[in-house]
Amino acid sequence: MSDTKASPPATEGGARAAPETYSFRQKLAHWGVVVLVAAQFLVFDAIGRDFGRGMKTGDWVYSPAATGHILFGLAILALMVWRLKLRRDEGVPALPAAEPGWAATLARLTHAAFYLLLLAMPVVGALAWFLQSGNAAEMHEAAANLLIALIAIHVAAVALHKFRWRSNILSRMM
Ligand code: HEM
Numbered sequence: 001m002s003d004t005k006a007s008p009p010a011t012e013g014g015a016r017a018a019p020e021t022y023s024f025r026q027k028l029a030h031w032g033v034v035v036l037v038a039a040q041f042l043v044f045d046a047i048g049r050d051f052g053r054g055m056k057t058g059d060w061v062y063s064p065a066a067t068g069h070i071l072f073g074l075a076i077l078a079l080m081v082w083r084l085k086l087r088r089d090e091g092v093p094a095l096p097a098a099e100p101g102w103a104a105t106l107a108r109l110t111h112a113a114f115y116l117l118l119l120a121m122p123v124v125g126a127l128a129w130f131l132q133s134g135n136a137a138e139m140h141e142a143a144a145n146l147l148i149a150l151i152a153i154h155v156a157a158v159a160l161h162k163f164r165w166r167s168n169i170l171s172r173m174m
């Protein structure tokens, strides 16, 4: 862990000795983020009501939805920072060599976009809530839409890998 300089991390698709699968901690963080993100959309999106009321009346209520949304959002931020550290320390499995280059490029782009979005969203959300910024709220909503599109691409890609190229990448994350 401390000698990252002596053994540089494997990159996605890189030729260095990459691990065969994601580590237990990487899996835990991946599925943890999936559960927390689902809750942000399905349960705690009701923060929108509290935000709208706060902007209109100046009455900022910490309802269960608002409190849950803020805490889960900050937990996502912490998990994403941890994941970046894990990637640096442990590397990630190489992308299947037999697949076309565009698929590897798309995978890299999608993964990078997930990191960017999930690191930025909590910050922008916090700006919206704590500084009462309508602009930040609009950016946060646009990011939420982008996130949905990315998740759709990501899940479709898992199926494509399995059924078209017969590489069972799901097992590397299970
Ligand atoms: C990665 C973490 C987060 C995700 C995935 C997320 C996701 C979402 C989603 C799906 C909505 C509903 C958007 C809509 O109605 O179109 C929303 C709204 C909102 N979120 Fe987050 N959120 C995150 C973190 C945070 C944090 C940490 C805060 C505050 C500290 C926050 C504050 C808000 C506010 C104020 C709204 C209402 C915006 C509005 O109605 O215009 N979010 N968020």
Ligand code: HEM
Pocket: 026, 030, 033, 034, 037, 038, 083, 087, 092, 093, 095, 111, 112, 114, 115, 151, 154, 155, 158, 169, 170, 171, 172, 173
């Ligand atoms: C909120 C939803 C999701 C997010 C934000 C997300 C994010 C990510 C990211 C960033 C990676 C890159 C590896 C890493 O750095 O940890 C990854 C890998 C992976 N994800 Fe997800 N993911 C989500 C949902 C899902 C779902 C629903 C599935 C299953 C259908 C899935 C299956 C996988 C698999 C199999 C990999 C490994 C790809 C490989 O072997 O290189 N993910 N995910």
